[in-house]
Amino acid sequence: MSKVITSRAEDYSAWYNDIVRKAGLADHSAVRGCMVIKPDGFGIWENIKAQLDKMFKETGHVNAYFPLFIPKSFLSKEAEHVEGFAKECAVVTHHRLMNDPNGNGVVVDPSAKLEEELIVRPTSETIIWNTYKDWIKSYRDLPLLINQWANVVRWEMRTRLFLRTAEFLWQEGHTAHATSGEAVTETLTMLDVYAKFAEEYMAMPVIKGVKSANERFAGALDTYTIEALMQDGKALQAGTSHFLGQNFAKAFDVKYLNENQKEEYVWATSWGVSTRLMGGLIMTHSDDQGLVVPPKLAMTQVVIIPIPKPAAAIDEAAEKIMKELKALGISVKYDTDSKKRPGFKFAEYELKGVPVRLGIGNRDLEKGQVEVARRDTQEKSSQPLEGIAEYVLQLLDDIQNNLFNRAKAYRDSHITSVDSMEAFKATLDEKGGFVLAHWDGTTETEKKIKDLTKATLRCIPLDAKEEDGKCVLTGKPSKKRVLFARAY
């Protein structure tokens, strides 16, 4: 089993694909660019969803559902927005098929052409703000704090499982506020929710920042982001939160009567994370043996394996442990398949990233102990059966913390301050990771740096220190360092 995964050193991209496919997370489908999320992948996504949903509700949001289709004219109402999405959208033009009169099977019925084409939503600002127009009349209707879990489609030409697919699953929050200040606060609150989720649940350290004008969401005044670092030294944008100003309110004429009976345009935010997080999760923790899943998001946290196979005494011990683990809220599976040998099972659960493996053999039982293997470090130890559930509970916590600390140490050691283009490029070529450099604030310079280095401006970190410096490319004055990286 150990050779099923290409090593990271050999071919990082092949390693990633091997993990995704061989750990049973996702697969390509017959539809160009669309993936099938398999049960073991979807189970992790369900845990991600459940936790985020809880955090959204705790911050006052409710869920709703808006149409999959967007009339073409809606998409066009906000100029930058349509510019951003028109080139990669699925267009519905007909509503019926028919038998080909020439006998060539089933064809599109030309008489069923739609009067106006419908776009499969690439994001829902337009259809939602067209709806908010009916919902918002007075300051009493504000704030409106709504989230949607949905599928969206962006016709990407180069796709990669989870990281970039034509159809993907996501959540999109769309909120409406009476004032600019409230909307900005909301934007930052949700950025904090994302960062907290990424670090505390995915064990993936992130840097919070604001995007440059060039990297903003189409239609936003400001786009905030959380940026993570993958093991190959490339950055991953893991979530974004947009302050939309009054752009969509103006495009869809959404006004409210304020407390002084004066009409004003509404202020907006939107924010989203997607199944792309799965890619981030995989690339932050996994190793050459397979997937590594942080315990808080694992479908199965503990697997128990009978050695060499199920037997009455082992079954009994396993049942007892399972009961104790479940009582502590730990998900556990007892693998009783007697056709597979223990060594095969060990490799299989390693590949699938189950955080803790318990091996029980007759000799262990005689000594009143079990073998405990942790997935993150691959360390094994014998532990007393007595109190094993509490031990495992603590161990899961340790693994969660270790994964975060390990990822953070890697990330922190891959943030390099540079003061010249030579150092900039050499750092990216030799070490990878984030580069902190002074920048003159212009899109022109940002694009030139990208041409020279393939690095994009990931964000202006929220905690960037004020310091006098000179743009790494143009030498013009700069007040803070910004974050560059080659990115997914």
Added chain:
Amino acid sequence: MSKVITSRAEDYSAWYNDIVRKAGLADHSAVRGCMVIKPDGFGIWENIKAQLDKMFKETGHVNAYFPLFIPKSFLSKEAEHVEGFAKECAVVTHHRLMNDPNGNGVVVDPSAKLEEELIVRPTSETIIWNTYKDWIKSYRDLPLLINQWANVVRWEMRTRLFLRTAEFLWQEGHTAHATSGEAVTETLTMLDVYAKFAEEYMAMPVIKGVKSANERFAGALDTYTIEALMQDGKALQAGTSHFLGQNFAKAFDVKYLNENQKEEYVWATSWGVSTRLMGGLIMTHSDDQGLVVPPKLAMTQVVIIPIPKPAAAIDEAAEKIMKELKALGISVKYDTDSKKRPGFKFAEYELKGVPVRLGIGNRDLEKGQVEVARRDTQEKSSQPLEGIAEYVLQLLDDIQNNLFNRAKAYRDSHITSVDSMEAFKATLDEKGGFVLAHWDGTTETEKKIKDLTKATLRCIPLDAKEEDGKCVLTGKPSKKRVLFARAY
């Protein structure tokens, strides 16, 4: 507030629309036939989903996700299947928009025409069985028990919120088995899950049965159904479970090696319920004052209203009650809006169907009591503050049972056995409900009865008694009565 809802007697259809829209459950969207599910409606759907998902997992199923799009050629592979869905599907033909060279805004880019059109899934048998082909090789891969929560699109011409919309949300189970017998068992297991959910959670009594050949799902060998009765005497098909035989396995060439190393086609089932259940929930319980929601599915089970408005002592009592209720797992809201009067709030929560309302005034507090109003019967009583949480817990249970018993009494009193077409028609015209009649088993007779009465054959009930009789239309021999009704 009491006049906002059209009464059922006056106009049942307008009553339904009023409830859906004024209780804030859903609304029409700018896209023909597509609805917006508003937060209060979506909250109920989330509870439906959570409970069903739990029941699916308890019966061994896992969730996965398959593409939104289906290549046109896939839909055509199962002959009856394409016949059933081709006339009402959304067809994606292009993947890009462009600026009109003539300056007429944004238009479809003719150079971005797809080689093969994609259909927005009306149901996923075809794309899923095309995938299963890769997943199933041996008997060891079976059974495959997968469910998907998804949006689907069927281009309906006449739509009604929740009951029939172009886009709707649903779950679709797709299972694969080694034998016919296992697949039939699965089909019936899921029918039982649906019936249990309908009766125990939605408090909606249902009749389990099998559809006639004419009413079968396109591509199934047998379609099982749960049929409910709405308050206007019309039936609602609330869920279906299909035994698909080997039709899709043959269409997509899905074979497995059995234990004797012989290749065989795989056996299939599929089963689904949708946001249509929301329509059934509304029409089973609601009244002329508004929505009535069974406690087990209510977003907010209890609302506390300060009378006449918030005050220190009242707030303190409310906080204490809330804490006690929450400790019992009861969802509760304290409405502290001081701009609205109690009477207005009473009507509002009645309209929204909150099962239990607690009114707290200073006089009540002095007497150590609260006013308790139950939504189902609209009865009010004063109850001691001491032990109020346990009282409410029991009351929610009583309401749940009362709603089921009330609906069942109505349903049972609207099942009429008839032995002539005159009685058949008179029953439907004068009383409505289900009609139990002998039928000769032919599609021809079934269609003639529909032409004469507008009633469709809902199902052959699973518990139909064997009895000798004569077809109500043709007089030909029949062994059991079957269920007819006018239906949604």
